[in-house]
Amino acid sequence: MTSLSEQPVLSAEAEGVDLWADVVGQDATVAELRAAVDAPVHAYLLVGPRGSGKRALAAAFAAALLSRDRVGPDAARHARLALAEAHPDLTVIERKGASISVEQADEIIAAAWRASVEGGPKVLVLDEFHLVTSAGPKLLKSIEEPPAGTVFVVLAEQLTADLVTIASRCVRIDVPAVDDAAVAERLVAEGVDPERAADAAAAAVGDLRRARLLATDDRVALRRRAWHAVPDRLDGTGGRAVEAADELLAMITDAMAPLAEAQAAELAELEERVKARGERGSGRADLVARHKREERRYRTDEIRAGLTELARRYRDELTVAARPQASLAAIDAVTELADELVRNPNERLQLVALFVRLSNLDTR
Template sequence: MASASGGDDQPGTTEPAALSLFDFDDPPAPPEPPPPLDEAAEQPDLQELATESARTPAESPSLAESPPPAPVAESRLDTPQADEPPVGNLLDGIVGQSAAVSRLRSALESPLPAYLFVGPAGAGLRSAACRFAGELLAARSATPERERRLALAEQHPDLLVFDRVGAAMTAEQVRDAVRAAAVAPAAGELKVIVLPEVDRAALIAPILLKSVEEPPPSCVFMLLADEINRPMETLASRCVRIDFEALGEADLRALLVAEGIDGSRADFAAVAAGGSIDRARLLASDADAASRIDTWRGMRRSLDGTASAAMAAVDTALEATEQAAAPLEARHQTERADADERAELYGTNFGRSSLDERHRRELRRVRIDELTMGFAVLSAQIRDEVRNATLAAETAAEQLAAVGDAAEALRFNANQRLTLSCLFIRLGRTSP
């Protein structure tokens, strides 16, 4: 075997010990070569060895004088980064929900086991839940800024968000949440479990009921729902209900302007967003949104009852949805880069799979929102033509019914191309 210097092994020399990955200082000096054996050396006294081994630790000089173990180096997780400005109280970032924020502030000191956030899609329920969770975790931590940042990014090990995989959350997902609630917090004194869109899976309410009624003392549940339906009533009665409202155009405009959006573009986005924060941000960052609305306005005039015209309109509509998704895909790329940076900075990549799943769901949502906006444009055209007496009321009713059926099909995750094909064929058959 070659020595450290690259020459042949020499008799009477010893290779230096291999350097460990955990040796961060200078490499240790090679050990001194053992003295040559002296056959005439005096053999150790066996009686003396027995006496030495019988000594207590306190009597043994080597043990009594041994130094204490070296302290463990402080983790970067516990050290605030000097180049990061403080995020401040996360509840201050909840826009246009003064009544909800007031109740959440009151709940920080002594939180109850379960909360139910109820409000329309786009009102910011998920963001509000993560912000509330961040403040709960920060209040019980020696590093509050760290807890806030990780919770805001949904990367905190004690903030578990269970997103639905398909059209609705499954019973097995809810059982996973129940099992997670029974496990002690990973990093602090409290664990927060967030279950979005529970109204889509109301039949699983009995599985969750007992855990919400008698949760572990270290766990807080946050359920999110657009509405309270009948199967959810018993579960809802066991939670503290926090109501959220659709944001008004003034709140959305003020939010966009505060984020640096030009006033005229903020006006357009606030009006076209339908009360949704996410939709308003996307429209404000999308220079082609106004032209796509004009495309939808001209689409109905091209329908003449033929299949070729209907298929051409389908292609145009789906192309518009891809254009609408482009700003979101750019934002997702930035979020993934930020998540990787936080993972390197804080030493944790917790929640990355959840981030990827959320991105897929948001892309589908923005495509549906784009189609829904197009349906709203078609409906407005039909009503305007009735008011202007250019379209018979009976024909208008048939066309509005076709648009309503298409919107309902999208709500239940129907195939988008097939849904649009049926709509445009029906509109072409009833065109004036």
């Protein structure tokens, strides 16, 4: 495979659009997707852990496809709309419940057969498809033989039994985890203080977009310390468990201010662009819907990052623990909740239950 520097410049890139600006540490995957732009197949499956950049890769690939046959400023317009997930011929499907439902499968099929708004290709990004269950068989025909010009990009954290048949109809691209150091290096290159960049990268667990937000948050280190100190606060009573959970959740609510500011700026930029150029298919409603999804994802990511820090605390204690089995049980309990977060639990009840469980494990 040719290196990035040896591959031809894509049409939007010729207009100064950095399609891959939100992707870090994935040079091999970027090269593979760039090479596919000129003659894409009907479906791709990107498999990798949360935070590996699959969503950013999918948006960049969609931007390259949707701007491929455009020239000049028109190519840039198509690319920028796609990167913002606001292009009328880009459909992003996210689960609405614990898994991809049959009703959502109907939406995907309808979107695949809908005529192109801009007269070019259509791209459907199917997020978190490791959670597809009974809806999988219904989607098989559409993914295997979509209408001409339609490209599916399926994202999954792992290849589950329910996803195997769909995967066999896709070109699989493995997306490895991103090292915290790579994210921190990118932040430093963008002007972030090295210490702040390291804290943001550790809390973002490989997600560059989230790391950029966290780098503007003065309280990232404070939240990490609060999660790290949870075992010191627990005394075996439900009252202390509730108190710890409520304080952490309040900190997460406060931490969402940078996201709100970024979303307001993005919406204002869209409104200015529409006002100045009257862009067709500006996608305001889609942008607002995406912002709501981002808010939900942000809370989940904050809790997951906190649980990672909490598990790190117990791992650090393993070497000196008098009862290593209790420390291992604590790590298992924390990991179990992190896995369950994808199924939309009541976060407060789940955290309280976890903290009560941890307080009954004597790891010292």
